[in-house]
Amino acid sequence: MSNRRILSLWFPRLGAERLIRAEPHLAGRPVVSVQEDGPARRLAALSAEATQAGLYRGQPLRDAHAMCAALVARAADPRQEAAFLGALHRWAGKFSPWVSAQPPDALVIDLTGCAHLFGGEAALCAQVTQDCADLGLTVQAGIADTLGAAWALARFTAQAAEGAGGRSGDAIDQEARATRARAGKRRHWERGGAAPTGPQGPLPEGAIAAPGKTWGALSPLPVAALRLEPTVVEQLTRLGLRRVGDLLGQPRAGLARRFGRGLVDRLDQALGAAPEPVSPAAPPERFAIRISFPDPIGLEEDVAEAVSRLLERLCARLRARGRGARALRLEAHRADHAMQWETVLTAVASDDPHRLMPLVRLKIPALEAGPGFDMLRLEAVRHEALHARTVAGHLEAAEQGRQKLGGDAGLDDLIGRLGARLGMEAITRRHPGSSHLPEKGAQVLAAAWAGPARDWPVPAAPRPLTLWPPEPVTAPDSPDPPERFRWRGRDWERSGAEGPERIAPEWWLDEPAWRSGARDYWRLETTRGDRLWLFYAHGAALSPGWFCHGAFA
Numbered sequence: 001m002s003n004r005r006i007l008s009l010w011f012p013r014l015g016a017e018r019l020i021r022a023e024p025h026l027a028g029r030p031v032v033s034v035q036e037d038g039p040a041r042r043l044a045a046l047s048a049e050a051t052q053a054g055l056y057r058g059q060p061l062r063d064a065h066a067m068c069a070a071l072v073a074r075a076a077d078p079r080q081e082a083a084f085l086g087a088l089h090r091w092a093g094k095f096s097p098w099v100s101a102q103p104p105d106a107l108v109i110d111l112t113g114c115a116h117l118f119g120g121e122a123a124l125c126a127q128v129t130q131d132c133a134d135l136g137l138t139v140q141a142g143i144a145d146t147l148g149a150a151w152a153l154a155r156f157t158a159q160a161a162e163g164a165g166g167r168s169g170d171a172i173d174q175e176a177r178a179t180r181a182r183a184g185k186r187r188h189w190e191r192g193g194a195a196p197t198g199p200q201g202p203l204p205e206g207a208i209a210a211p212g213k214t215w216g217a218l219s220p221l222p223v224a225a226l227r228l229e230p231t232v233v234e235q236l237t238r239l240g241l242r243r244v245g246d247l248l249g250q251p252r253a254g255l256a257r258r259f260g261r262g263l264v265d266r267l268d269q270a271l272g273a274a275p276e277p278v279s280p281a282a283p284p285e286r287f288a289i290r291i292s293f294p295d296p297i298g299l300e301e302d303v304a305e306a307v308s309r310l311l312e313r314l315c316a317r318l319r320a321r322g323r324g325a326r327a328l329r330l331e332a333h334r335a336d337h338a339m340q341w342e343t344v345l346t347a348v349a350s351d352d353p354h355r356l357m358p359l360v361r362l363k364i365p366a367l368e369a370g371p372g373f374d375m376l377r378l379e380a381v382r383h384e385a386l387h388a389r390t391v392a393g394h395l396e397a398a399e400q401g402r403q404k405l406g407g408d409a410g411l412d413d414l415i416g417r418l419g420a421r422l423g424m425e426a427i428t429r430r431h432p433g434s435s436h437l438p439e440k441g442a443q444v445l446a447a448a449w450a451g452p453a454r455d456w457p458v459p460a461a462p463r464p465l466t467l468w469p470p471e472p473v474t475a476p477d478s479p480d481p482p483e484r485f486r487w488r489g490r491d492w493e494r495s496g497a498e499g500p501e502r503i504a505p506e507w508w509l510d511e512p513a514w515r516s517g518a519r520d521y522w523r524l525e526t527t528r529g530d531r532l533w534l535f536y537a538h539g540a541a542l543s544p545g546w547f548c549h550g551a552f553a
Helices: 014-020 049-051 061-069 079-090 123-132 147-162 214-218 230-238 242-246 252-259 261-272 300-320 353-361 394-403 407-424
Strands: 006-010 031-037 040-046 072-075 099-102 106-110 140-144 288-297 323-334 339-350 373-385 428-432 440-444 465-475 484-487 490-503 519-526 529-538 545-553
Touching: 006 123, 006 147, 014 031, 014 079, 014 252, 031 049, 031 061, 040 049, 040 061, 061 072, 079 106, 106 147, 123 140, 140 147, 147 214, 147 261, 214 242, 230 252, 242 261, 252 261, 288 300, 300 323, 300 353, 300 373, 300 465, 323 353, 339 353, 339 373, 339 407, 339 529, 353 407, 394 440, 407 529
Parallel strands: 031 072
Antiparallel strands: 006 106, 006 140, 031 040, 099 106, 288 373, 323 339, 323 373, 428 440, 465 545, 484 490, 490 519, 519 529, 529 545
């Protein structure tokens, strides 16, 4: 048996308690998070009050409302819950540097060589429990020599303690359907209810398995503690193998032949016969540089010079990692302990300080120096990978430089400077749309997040310079272009016509403006010199007629 010690932390109410932290007025009320399950909506996480009201995970929402009129339900947000678990991951780093997340609601910590720093494993678990109570979180912990054993102790020790009076203590995913008819006098979790997760308190007896005692700690636990598939658990229960101890004395070849290799592998992992390492997540790459001053500075030129030095060092680090900054954060710490910050967005990812400095300099006048700045910090809060560049000779490099100066580099710098003043969302560009309809032939995108449009499709006929929603035209109900018509309260006379160009609606979409059916577009030139784009709608769900859709230059 190895000398490893693993701590498993399970947060059974993570989703609901995150909602309570975000909305403190919900404290003390039955709160649940709801997730979509096909056409049904089911409870995903429950607060302690909701569990006390008789609700359980997986219950349909309408049944929960019928049982608890005061129920507060919120939609589950997996991204927010993952971010919250990531924050707990950073918090758990105080106990050991070897921490791994087990989404959606658990953490695993390798405590090898760390527990004595907190007064022992029991004292460390007490500290974990107290910290979680301060955060308003419910936690169940288990410590053992292996990851599988710690996982089982964290989730099933409380059940084993509650069911120690001679009953089986099986949870819903462990008990066979055939045995439920004879379980009338069992407690709710023995009849098939959720595992009890009562108020926060000290760890139940047996949650910490002594070194080398994994076998004895796992024996009284139900077979679901081995992280088996529900179908395997049900088959084992039907055969009377309800506890892990019932499996330890069985021939391994027979277990593998009947239930698959997965059962034997999980058993070996829990007992330490098969390796199961704790793999911590790699820390995110952070690019930040700071500079401190012996005396506070307040002049704009001094701040700009300091930022220029910071930017050169930051870009050197970005260049070494093959990254380019997309968003920079400049923090200015004043001598009176106040802090100001400005965010700079760029049109394209860059590691060139000469291109980034003009953008940062535009934000410096917005800083209020007050008694002066004693520290500046510059961080690339968003960065992207830069494509590798091919090294070229002098002739090719000169040609590429000339093309770059006359190409997109100047436009990117212009977009960056305008975005620093107006906001990146205010700078837009048009891109071709995936539709043959005139009004959907182009789409407007943010210039900073979309590259230049290339390979615009060439329509079968010229398109007008200006488009507007189709406006009705008073003219004879005939598909031939009218000699005279009335539009916008004025009489018009035709001097020339080109067309027609038939455009059919997209049959797979229901466009309200195209319910009039196929259109025949004409380019009409009037006696006043106007060139209009008129079409005749042949009529489908709406009546036919003439409309004006745009004007040419």
